[in-house]
Amino acid sequence: MNQVASKKVIIVDDHTLFRNGLKLLINNTSDFRVVGEAADGRMFLDMLESDGLPDVVLLDINMPEMDGIEAAEAALSRYPGLPIITLSMYGEEDYYFKMVSSGVKGFVLKNSDIQEVVDAMESVAAGGTYFSQELLVNLVSNLRSTGSSSIVSDGEILSEREREILFLICKGLSNQEIGEELFISKRTVDKHRANILAKTNCKNTANLVVFAIKNHLVEI
8 A cells, every 4th residue: 555645534533442443444445544543622633733634534423522513613613624524323413514514524424334434535535525325315304494595605596496496405306206396397497406506516415415504494
């Protein structure tokens, strides 16, 4: 393995056995190498100050001293754009909005296989986002519309129809199913979806879910 070319990873989790196992698996990949470990948020922030920024952070939510939410907010206020992936368990959906709002780039279940973890790291290291498909399904099943309007980055406002369609996209409906739900043609939904993606600068459903949560268009 060419460690010089490997992307640097920090694991932040209070369980030593979990960190050790994840570190071993990651270090057996060709593109990533664990360069630091922390048992809580304060240790993680100190590590960023002393050792510099990694290419990817794998961050647990529930930890002593300073939890993942506080740590993510503090780290991203100091280092905007730091690629953080949240390590999550089922039942932690209440924390997702806070983590997304703080700027984390992805969520992966702690019981995911190593290939999904690698896929997530590759995505966020390249500037993208990643939602575990299991988490996404679980998350969108609990979403509800707020009816709020949203101004996107270029100043455009999503129309009422676009907000309706965005919500149904986030719920996991296909364009055909959305058309049936709203009594419009699939072709019309296709056009609305293209407009929504263009206005929000999103590439896929996971990105749209993040956008909708951050802009208070849906609630968990």
